[in-house]
Amino acid sequence: MVMNCKxxxxxxxxxxxxxxxxxxxxxxxxxxxxCHDCRSVAQEGKALKGWFVDERPWGVPAGFAARVARRAxxxxxxxxxxxxxxxxxxxxxxxxxxxxxAAAAVLIALSIGIxxxxxxxSNRMRADDLxxxxxxxxxxxxxxxxxxxxxxxEQPVDxxxxxxxxx
Amino acid sequence: MFWTGSTMLSPGRRDGNRPRPGASHPAAxxxxxxxxxxxxxxxxxxxxxxxxxxxxxxxxxRYQVRLFALARHYTQSPVEVEDLVQxxxxxxxxxxxxxxxxxxxxxxxxxxxxxxxxxxLKRRGRSPVQTVEDPEMVGEPADRAVxxxxxxxxxxxxxxxxxxxxxxxxxxxxxxxxxxxxxDLAYQEIADMLGISIGTVESRLFRARARFKQKxxxxxxxxxxx
Numbered sequence: 001m002v003m004n005c006k007x008x009x010x011x012x013x014x015x016x017x018x019x020x021x022x023x024x025x026x027x028x029x030x031x032x033x034x035c036h037d038c039r040s041v042a043q044e045g046k047a048l049k050g051w052f053v054d055e056r057p058w059g060v061p062a063g064f065a066a067r068v069a070r071r072a073x074x075x076x077x078x079x080x081x082x083x084x085x086x087x088x089x090x091x092x093x094x095x096x097x098x099x100x101x102a103a104a105a106v107l108i109a110l111s112i113g114i115x116x117x118x119x120x121x122s123n124r125m126r127a128d129d130l131x132x133x134x135x136x137x138x139x140x141x142x143x144x145x146x147x148x149x150x151x152x153x154e155q156p157v158d159x160x161x162x163x164x165x166x167x
Numbered sequence: 168m169f170w171t172g173s174t175m176l177s178p179g180r181r182d183g184n185r186p187r188p189g190a191s192h193p194a195a196x197x198x199x200x201x202x203x204x205x206x207x208x209x210x211x212x213x214x215x216x217x218x219x220x221x222x223x224x225x226x227x228x229r230y231q232v233r234l235f236a237l238a239r240h241y242t243q244s245p246v247e248v249e250d251l252v253q254x255x256x257x258x259x260x261x262x263x264x265x266x267x268x269x270x271x272x273x274x275x276x277x278x279x280x281x282x283x284x285x286x287x288l289k290r291r292g293r294s295p296v297q298t299v300e301d302p303e304m305v306g307e308p309a310d311r312a313v314x315x316x317x318x319x320x321x322x323x324x325x326x327x328x329x330x331x332x333x334x335x336x337x338x339x340x341x342x343x344x345x346x347x348x349x350x351d352l353a354y355q356e357i358a359d360m361l362g363i364s365i366g367t368v369e370s371r372l373f374r375a376r377a378r379f380k381q382k383x384x385x386x387x388x389x390x391x392x393x
Contacts, residue, residue, distance in 0.1 A: 013369070014354075017347065017354070019353065019354050044312045044313065044392070046315075047313060047314055047392075048380055050315040052329060052349060053326050053329065054236070054240070054329075054330070054349055055325075056323060056326050056330065058239065058245075060235055064227070064252075065225075065228040065231055069224035070220070071253075071257060072256065072257050072260035076257050077257055077261040078257045078258045078261070078283075
């Protein structure tokens with residue numbers, strides 16, 4: 001089966017990366033032999049791959065293995081990297097949020113505490129806690145109790161001097 | 168030249184059209200060496216779990232060069248590279264009991280290293296794995312072709328330029344380029360490492376290469392072809 005340019009070009013990267021099966025690679029190779037444009041695409045891909053070499057000078061720091069083994073056996077499970085500004089910002093924000101939440105909790109607790117101070121602290125009822133009917137009933141009871149004990153003597157009341165009509 | 172991770176990770180892709188790295192070695196000898204390394208690793212792991220600090224130092228010495236090489240693709244700071252590799256080994260030690268010998272020790276270690284590096288990139292406000300590929304990041308392929316590095320250039324110089332360009336790329340592209348071009352991982356391995364599909368690996372690689380080429384020509388116009 002003859003491969004067209006569109007199919008060929010979609011297969012070129014996989015071909016250069018060694019990802020194609022022979023069944024895919026064979027017709028592509030045949031197409032590249034015949035098609036100048038697709039061959040140029042493949043050649044450029046190959047040229048680009050030529051840039052990926054790594055031969056920069058470097059070395060492992062002296063004593064690295066011994067130092068890390070010692071740390072591992074001392075219980076170190078992994079370094080914590082220096083935090084980024086974003087992380088630091090996040091930590092500050094977390095702290096502020098936690099502080100705000102704590103302050104809100106304290107305020108709620110205080111308001112509950114203060115309101116509970118205004119409530120009766122014993123089972124004894126106070127007048128201002130009685131309803132109208134209870135108050136009236138209580139007053140009647142008090143009247144009945146006084147009646148049983150005997151009504152208190154009436155205090156003399158100074159009558160206002162009557163105006164002398166004879167005048 | 169130091170190791171570039173070409174032989175340890177991907178036994179599954181060797182039936183493709185890729186020329187085998189190290190093909191000049193007799194295949195039987197290579198298999199034998201790898202088996203010996205696996206046996207030695209297994210023995211070292213057993214000794215470490217029994218409390219032998221020297222065995223762990225031996226494991227570190229065996230793989231430290233490869234992990235330093237890996238980490239150097241992601242940061243140019245030697246201190247940061249050392250931190251990443253150290254963190255990888257410390258994590259490996261703390262999780263050693265979970266190593267079930269279902270893969271080679273290095274494959275297991277490499278995965279920890281990759282996760283440690285990706286995690287550090289993410290912690291620094293970058294997100295190479297989850298970042299949505301927005302069109303702004305992709306860029307149009309450059310019209311001009313890029314030429315192969317001049318044969319007169321030293322590899323060290325090519326490498327310096329390449330990493331200079333790589334540092335300019337978003338992590339989402341740099342990660343796949345490093346894994347594919349330097350670490351020689353197969354598409355499936357990259358997909359597994361990053362938790363994405365093979366199709367996404369292919370499209371991301373395509374865009375990463377286009378972006379690399381664009382940046383290279385932007386920074387070094389003299390490498391443009393006809």
